[in-house]
Amino acid sequence: MSAMSHGHTGESNREGPLVAADVADAFTLPSHWYTQADIFQAERERVFGASWQLVAHAAALANPGDYVTMNLVGEPLLLVRGDDGLLRAFYNVCRHRAGPVALGSGCRRGFQCAYHGWTYGLDGRLRQAREIEGTGHFEPEAFGLVPVAVAVWGPLVFVNLDPAAPPLEAVMAxxxxxxxxxxxxxxxxxxxxxxxxxxxxxxxxxxxxxxxxxxxxxxxxxxxxxxxxxxxxxxxxxxxxxxxxxxxxxxxxxxxxxxxxxxxxxxxxxxxxxxxxxxxxxxxxxxxxxxxxxxxxxxxxxxxxxxxxxxxxxxxxxxxxxxxxxxxxxxxxxxxxxxxxxxxxxxxxxxxxxxxxxxxxxxxxxxxxxxxxx
Ligand code: FES
Ligand SMILES: [Fe+2]
The missing domain is CATH 3.90.380.10 (Naphthalene 1,2-dioxygenase Alpha Subunit; Chain A, domain 1)
Known part of the structure; x- marks a missing residue:
């Protein structure tokens, strides 16, 4: 079921789109779009989870090791400039049991999870999982931080949680x-x-x-x-x-x-x-x-x-x-x-x-x- 089929949508909508193409014919969005949790959940996924979001200033991420963390409509994120000069973004979610791998902002040589101390490189690779030796078939290379699309426009840094999103430049050009x-x-x-x-x-x-x-x-x-x-x-x-x-x-x-x-x-x-x-x-x-x-x-x-x-x-x-x-x-x-x-x-x-x-x-x-x- 699509989110907009929820509830009644007003008399203008018996046929045709919810909001008519011509402003002179159209009705505004139904009021429950502003009040109901199921619409908000759909927005988190389809609107905020699939658009370029301004999250930081390029100046805060100028040098290798510079990082910032943020919460984007419920998603903990981490942005960091690598030793190779590349700007990267990740979910700030440890691959062990979902602790935060970074807090606040600053400059670091790598990250250590605040829960049990697994460590990650600036490139997101898992470096060390403490006392993991007895765990069978553990593949560290499969447990790096999950990347997020990141792009810079002038002094502004954007992320997009949708890996298939069109480039930021296409939006801003x-x-x-x-x-x-x-x-x-x-x-x-x-x-x-x-x-x-x-x-x-x-x-x-x-x-x-x-x-x-x-x-x-x-x-x-x-x-x-x-x-x-x-x-x-x-x-x-x-x-x-x-x-x-x-x-x-x-x-x-x-x-x-x-x-x-x-x-x-x-x-x-x-x-x-x-x-x-x-x-x-x-x-x-x-x-x-x-x-x-x-x-x-x-x-x-x-x-x-x-x-x-x-x-x-x-x-x-x-x-x-x-x-x-x-x-x-x-x-x-x-x-x-x-x-x-x-x-x-x-x-x-x-x-x-x-x-x-x-x-x-x-x-x-x-x-x-x-x-x-x-
Ligand atoms: S949750 Fe990160 S080390 Fe356990
Ligand atoms: Fe105003």
């Missing part, structure tokens, strides 16, 4: 070309600030919210004053979408958001990349937002800012403060929406065709991903 054409150089910026926010909502509530500017006049009055709302556009592409939000005028009240701090006509680029990454690109900084489900009704958003080398501390602080104000407004509304989606009164809504084409695009991708044959 069109975005990189647009960025270079607009004069942004991702290779030059360095990480400066990280902020984590935890929300009481399903991860898709936050993604939906990012993908439309329709709520800006209501939820973000300060931001609204800075933007040329009439010209705000969302352009869905294959597995990403691009938003364009020109500023309204030069030099007016810069106090409300990062969006308004540039001269009129300055082009900022905002990308959403399937399923949970946002790239916000300004002339002097780039920020990433990673949206990670911690459960069906809990979400961690990780914001990180990259600046040109030498950017002074005050400019960094201003940018982060502007963003934080908008984020706090989004958190409040997303948590209300999460409660609304649990109401017995609500199942599916309609899209405002002129403004919510990006949300529609995301819902189409979700429906296709969870309904495809396994």
């Amino acid at each position: 069109p975005i990189g070309q647009e960025m270079r054409a607009a004069g942004f150089d991702l290779a030059r910026v360095v990480p400066r600030v990280r902020r984590d926010y935890e929300l009481q909502c399903n991860w898709k509530v936050y993604v939906d919210n990012y993908l439309e500017g329709y709520h800006i006049p209501i939820v973000h009055p300060g931001l609204f004053r800075e933007l040329d709302y009439a010209r705000y556009q969302v352009e869905p592409r294959g597995h990403y979408s691009k938003q364009f939000s020109p500023t309204r005028s030069a030099g007016t009240g810069a106090a409300h958001s990062g969006y308004g701090r540039y001269d009129a006509g300055t082009e900022a680029l905002y990308y959403w990349i399937w399923p949970n990454l946002m790239l916000n690109i300004y002339p002097d900084n780039v920020s990433t937002n990673v949206i990670l489900p911690m459960g069906v009704d809990r979400t961690l958003t990780i914001f990180e800012w990259f600046f040109q080398p030498g950017t002074d501390e005050a400019a960094v602080r201003d940018t982060v403060a502007f963003s934080d104000e908008v984020q706090q407004e989004d958190i409040v509304i997303c948590e209300h929406v999460a409660r609304g989606l649990q109401s017995a009164s609500y199942d599916r809504g309609r899209f405002v065709a002129a403004r919510e084409n990006g949300v529609h695009h995301f819902h189409r991708l979700m429906a296709a991903t969870l309904s495809a044959e396994r």
Whole structure:
């Protein structure tokens, strides 16, 4: 049974796809997609287990032995730069009885499991299993760490749990070309600030919210004053979408958001990349937002800012403060929406065709991903 055949899906779905191809005809995803554990399990496997996920900075893995560990939607992972200079990723799961072979981050010559001390090389090979001599037919070469696909894009390191995934470059190349054409150089910026926010909502509530500017006049009055709302556009592409939000005028009240701090006509680029990454690109900084489900009704958003080398501390602080104000407004509304989606009164809504084409695009991708044959 496919995940989307669970439960009732609303009156628009007697025939045809769950989310109609034309935004003007479509209904939003059913509310149980935001609340039910079986959908979340399907997402772990088919969405987060089969897409490129931003997990680290290349700067943290520059030298042989540099390693970082993380938890990716329930999967413990380990990234390490080998003696041969190659960057590798593994499940951080010992082949003995599933202990962690590395904790935290740092620089090491090899790894030792925290449980019974089996040791592994930086290349994942099992080096030593203590007191294994009496165990029959034990083949150390078959007990190396299980590898995971890893790739680097500018200063960002991604992993993909699906060994058959298309290369990261295929996903990111069109975005990189647009960025270079607009004069942004991702290779030059360095990480400066990280902020984590935890929300009481399903991860898709936050993604939906990012993908439309329709709520800006209501939820973000300060931001609204800075933007040329009439010209705000969302352009869905294959597995990403691009938003364009020109500023309204030069030099007016810069106090409300990062969006308004540039001269009129300055082009900022905002990308959403399937399923949970946002790239916000300004002339002097780039920020990433990673949206990670911690459960069906809990979400961690990780914001990180990259600046040109030498950017002074005050400019960094201003940018982060502007963003934080908008984020706090989004958190409040997303948590209300999460409660609304649990109401017995609500199942599916309609899209405002002129403004919510990006949300529609995301819902189409979700429906296709969870309904495809396994
Ligand atoms: S679980 Fe790793 S050595 Fe036992
Ligand atoms: Fe918002």
